[in-house]
Amino acid sequence: MRKLGITDTGVSPNHGWRHTFKRRAARAKIEQRLRDAFCGHTPANVGSIYERPTVEDLAEAIKDFPRYPVDAPKRS
Numbered sequence: 001m002r003k004l005g006i007t008d009t010g011v012s013p014n015h016g017w018r019h020t021f022k023r024r025a026a027r028a029k030i031e032q033r034l035r036d037a038f039c040g041h042t043p044a045n046v047g048s049i050y051e052r053p054t055v056e057d058l059a060e061a062i063k064d065f066p067r068y069p070v071d072a073p074k075r076s
Helices: 013-027 032-039 046-051 055-062
Strands: none
Touching (some): 013 032
């Protein structure tokens, strides 16, 4: 992002993408435990540790994630 000219150190682009991903995944009705796993968030309680998703679970869930176009920056 810095190469695109975003120099404000108060802006954390990767953190922003995480928010966007989780919000869009929730709208797509992807389970919270799967959303958390994609983002590397730890379970909220000890019992949830036993329900960590497998790679296969994540691969299946990402199929439901809505696609959206991302325009590449124009080179000058």
